[in-house]
Amino acid sequence: MTTGDRRLRARKQPRQLRAERTRERILSAAAHVFAEHGYAAGTTNRIAERARISIGSLYQYYPNKDAILAELVSRHLEVGAAAVQRTLSEELPGSLEGILRGFVRAAIENHLDDPQLLRVIAEEAPRSQELLERVEGFERERTEFLQNLLEHHPESRVADTATAARLVVTTIELVVHKMIAAPDPADVDSFENEMVDMLTRYLTAG
Amino acid sequence: MTTGDRRLRARKQPRQLRAERTRERILSAAAHVFAEHGYAAGTTNRIAERARISIGSLYQYYPNKDAILAELVSRHLEVGAAAVQRTLSEELPGSLEGILRGFVRAAIENHLDDPQLLRVIAEEAPRSQELLERVEGFERERTEFLQNLLEHHPESRVADTATAARLVVTTIELVVHKMIAAPDPADVDSFENEMVDMLTRYLTAG
DNA sequence: CACTATTGTGAGCAATTATTCGGTTCTCCC
DNA sequence: GGGAGAACCGAATAATTGCTCACAATAGTG
Numbered sequence: 001m002t003t004g005d006r007r008l009r010a011r012k013q014p015r016q017l018r019a020e021r022t023r024e025r026i027l028s029a030a031a032h033v034f035a036e037h038g039y040a041a042g043t044t045n046r047i048a049e050r051a052r053i054s055i056g057s058l059y060q061y062y063p064n065k066d067a068i069l070a071e072l073v074s075r076h077l078e079v080g081a082a083a084v085q086r087t088l089s090e091e092l093p094g095s096l097e098g099i100l101r102g103f104v105r106a107a108i109e110n111h112l113d114d115p116q117l118l119r120v121i122a123e124e125a126p127r128s129q130e131l132l133e134r135v136e137g138f139e140r141e142r143t144e145f146l147q148n149l150l151e152h153h154p155e156s157r158v159a160d161t162a163t164a165a166r167l168v169v170t171t172i173e174l175v176v177h178k179m180i181a182a183p184d185p186a187d188v189d190s191f192e193n194e195m196v197d198m199l200t201r202y203l204t205a206g
Numbered sequence: 207m208t209t210g211d212r213r214l215r216a217r218k219q220p221r222q223l224r225a226e227r228t229r230e231r232i233l234s235a236a237a238h239v240f241a242e243h244g245y246a247a248g249t250t251n252r253i254a255e256r257a258r259i260s261i262g263s264l265y266q267y268y269p270n271k272d273a274i275l276a277e278l279v280s281r282h283l284e285v286g287a288a289a290v291q292r293t294l295s296e297e298l299p300g301s302l303e304g305i306l307r308g309f310v311r312a313a314i315e316n317h318l319d320d321p322q323l324l325r326v327i328a329e330e331a332p333r334s335q336e337l338l339e340r341v342e343g344f345e346r347e348r349t350e351f352l353q354n355l356l357e358h359h360p361e362s363r364v365a366d367t368a369t370a371a372r373l374v375v376t377t378i379e380l381v382v383h384k385m386i387a388a389p390d391p392a393d394v395d396s397f398e399n400e401m402v403d404m405l406t407r408y409l410t411a412g
Numbered sequence: 413c414a415c416t417a418t419t420g421t422g423a424g425c426a427a428t429t430a431t432t433c434g435g436t437t438c439t440c441c442c
Numbered sequence: 443g444g445g446a447g448a449a450c451c452g453a454a455t456a457a458t459t460g461c462t463c464a465c466a467a468t469a470g471t472g
Binding site: 018047055056 | 433437440
């Protein structure tokens with residue numbers, strides 16, 4: 001966090017409470033504006049307007065437009081990582097199926113709050129070096145965890161554990177994204193079940 | 207094609223050969239420019255420059271910037287649909303695994319030429335009503351084909367064929383995209399194998 | 413050749429938008 | 443209360459860029 005990209009780093013540290021609140025209002029406004037208009041059409045002036053602050057104030061806390069979305073992404077990533085951590089620590093002493101379901105559920109939960117904003121993040125966000133590395137880091141973390149599991153769990157039957165782990169992590173992430181973005185969230189459950197079923201059959205024998 | 211969105215429709219029909227060539231040069235230049243700079247930074251002036259025509263000529267054939275990328279997307283979709291059609295008609299009288307491999311291979315082939323441009327199309331393209339509908343159409347087509355197959359193929363064991371078909375089509379499309387975009391195209395083969403394996407195990411009995 | 417239709421040109425317009433900066437208002441603390 | 447720093451303001455700027463239009467060149471036709 002502290003050693004971030006210069007161009008995305010916050011401009012100054014808030015000393016007073018109201019400053020902290022202003023920062024939060026900017027983020028919250030930005031989330032709404034980006035979700036509604038997309039990144040390109042989500043202008044900084046619109047964000048400031050929605051946050052009911054002046055455009056000048058906005059630039060006191062964020063050096064540029066990219067930095068605002070970068071922080072939004074950053075927070076999302078952290079929440080997601082925490083969710084996986086939590087779900088996994090609850091579910092760990094179970095079957096492979098249970099663990100997979102934990103992964104899938106965590107992904108779903110993490111994306112259910114604001115599908116629109118998530119679409120912007122996934123599809124329109126400017127890809128900074130730093131954020132790309134963070135994303136990759138989380139992905140690698142999950143992949144390694146899963147690969148390790150595939151090598152030691154008694155139910156596991158896969159040979160190429162490295163590729164399998166990557167495939168599973170990728171599939172969960174991408175398919176959940178798409179599913180959430182789709183107009184019909186009614187069949188989230190059946191999708192979850194089929195996905196878990198698919199992955200379980202793939203990784204276990206018989 | 208003829209009944210397209212007004213805002214994306216070509217401005218006029220070429221009457222002479224050189225006009226047709228100019229159109230092609232614009233498209234080709236645009237593909238390069240978009241692949242290199244992305245959509246937002248791929249300016250129309252840059253495209254005209256690369257095509258070695260004047261900016262005025264560009265606007266004689268495309269009413270606006272979106273229309274250029276729309277045609278690029280449109281062509282890609284058609285090539286993709288044809289690839290699926292072809293692969294399937296070759297492979298049809300085979301096992302479920304063979305058919306699935308056909309799907310996967312078609313998807314891979316369709317994306318292998320220009321990963322950069324494909325990334326732009328998938329991630330930065332402006333989503334017009336018309337194009338969204340076309341994409342959905344192709345997806346539905348494939349899904350229906352697969353669902354029908356799952357209901358009649360002797361190897362099939364799935365109960366919820368509708369959800370399963372959607373899951374499979376979605377998974378193939380998304381994972382192949384991601385795999386192609388990834389820096390290491392060396393393990394395309396192992397990824398293909400694992401994917402086919404996963405889907406086959408999912409859809410067939412033990 | 414003369415006339416028309418088609419194609420090509422590129423300077424510049426119009427509009428948008430991220431960002432700055434000179435100045436005001438508020439908070440805190442002595 | 444008063445002084446200093448923190449927070450806030452918003453009109454103005456600078457730069458970009460999609461796109462037009464008045465004109466020039468070329469191709470087809472009788």
